[in-house]
Amino acid sequence: MNALLQPLSIGDTLLQNRVIMAPLTRCRATADHVPTPLMTQYYAQRASAGLIIAEATMAMENNSAFWMEPGIYSPAQIKGWKEITDAVHAKGGKIYLQIWHGGRACHPLLNDGAQPVSSSAIAIDGEVHTPQGMQPYALPRELTIQEIQEIVQGFKTASINAKEAGFDGVEVHGANGYLIDQFLRDGVNKRTDQYGGSFENRGRFLFEILDAVCSVWGSKNVGLRISPLNSYNDIIDSKPIGLYTWLAAELNRFNLGYLHVMRSDFFSKQSGDVMTPIREAYQGTLIGNMGYSPEEASKAIEEGKVDAVAFGAYFIANPDFVERIQYDARLNTPDTTTFYSPGSHGYTDYPFMDVSN
Numbered sequence: 001m002n003a004l005l006q007p008l009s010i011g012d013t014l015l016q017n018r019v020i021m022a023p024l025t026r027c028r029a030t031a032d033h034v035p036t037p038l039m040t041q042y043y044a045q046r047a048s049a050g051l052i053i054a055e056a057t058m059a060m061e062n063n064s065a066f067w068m069e070p071g072i073y074s075p076a077q078i079k080g081w082k083e084i085t086d087a088v089h090a091k092g093g094k095i096y097l098q099i100w101h102g103g104r105a106c107h108p109l110l111n112d113g114a115q116p117v118s119s120s121a122i123a124i125d126g127e128v129h130t131p132q133g134m135q136p137y138a139l140p141r142e143l144t145i146q147e148i149q150e151i152v153q154g155f156k157t158a159s160i161n162a163k164e165a166g167f168d169g170v171e172v173h174g175a176n177g178y179l180i181d182q183f184l185r186d187g188v189n190k191r192t193d194q195y196g197g198s199f200e201n202r203g204r205f206l207f208e209i210l211d212a213v214c215s216v217w218g219s220k221n222v223g224l225r226i227s228p229l230n231s232y233n234d235i236i237d238s239k240p241i242g243l244y245t246w247l248a249a250e251l252n253r254f255n256l257g258y259l260h261v262m263r264s265d266f267f268s269k270q271s272g273d274v275m276t277p278i279r280e281a282y283q284g285t286l287i288g289n290m291g292y293s294p295e296e297a298s299k300a301i302e303e304g305k306v307d308a309v310a311f312g313a314y315f316i317a318n319p320d321f322v323e324r325i326q327y328d329a330r331l332n333t334p335d336t337t338t339f340y341s342p343g344s345h346g347y348t349d350y351p352f353m354d355v356s357n
């Protein structure tokens with residue numbers, strides 16, 4: 001049997017297979033960050049994934065990095081997500097919510113004029129989509145210790161809300177140059193207090209968030225996503241393998257449901273094998289992600305390199321990706337031009353397998 005199709009237990013959740021749907025920013029919520037019926041249809045279509053990790057979702061107000069992204073801080077948002085989790089569960093699926101804070105990636109034009117915040121006052125070198133077209137990223141303000149504590153509490157509240165919305169667990173977004181990553185990596189974090197400098201200090205913000213989230217969910221129902229080498233959002237670390245091998249070992253004491261590792265760089269600025277040292281240092285369930293074909297993924301599981309694999313673009317284009325693996329069927333090709341565009345086209349209209357012949 002294909003190793004991808006074997007079941008896997010994560011915390012209180014039994015996954016029917018090891019084909020995980022990666023969190024995918026699709027920008028189909030309302031301008032008030034409320035999930036829509038179209039999103040319900042999209043996630044329900046993909047319920048055969050072993051686990052859906054729903055897209056990056058604002059843990060608190062005024063930290064939007066993407067126009068039309070969802071949140072989990074208002075009653076309307078909780079209600080919208082509840083419809084989604086009910087629809088996925090009705091089809092036998094399992095669904096976690098990825099919660100995040102975008103930090104310096106949050107533009108004032110997406111956040112009622114609010115200046116973004118970060119570990120240090122250094123702007124992303126680049127431009128972002130806003131309601132007024134492409135704009136350069138804004139200069140963030142360095143967070144005070146008290147504000148750091150407020151954000152930790154914000155993650156706790158978001159975790160409580162995610163529970164009310166019927167999710168099976170939550171994934172903390174520690175990847176891709178967003179706020180937690182802005183503390184972890186020294187290309188951005190220049191702080192001289194207890195949140196900057198040593199690995200321990202740069203990991204402190206993440207550990208405080210994990211403590212807060214685990215206090216709501218139980219650590220076994222909490223996942224974490226990291227991206228040691230990804231330079232997306234203009235971030236880099238001077239010793240990525242050292243930092244993330246240390247982090248993986250430290251994470252053992254949290255007994256998380258899983259660690260989810262993006263293994264490469266969208267822009268190929270850094271390369272290397274992060275999976276082997278992390279597998280050696282980390283004792284829990286490991287999910288690999290980025291650039292795996294179903295064949296490589298199944299082999300990696302068989303060889304014990306990872307326990308499961310998360311797929312992004314394949315799930316965008318193939319709502320029945322798991323069945324297609326099962327029947328070795330042809331795969332639809334994703335259309336990158338509709339990844340973030342509004343409406344159902346390129347979202348809920350990818351065809352299912354033709355089973356009539």
Ligand code: PHB
Binds near residue numbers: 025056175176232
């Ligand atoms: C992310 O949330 O990590 C993310 C979102 C959109 C992208 C890439 C990464 O295009």
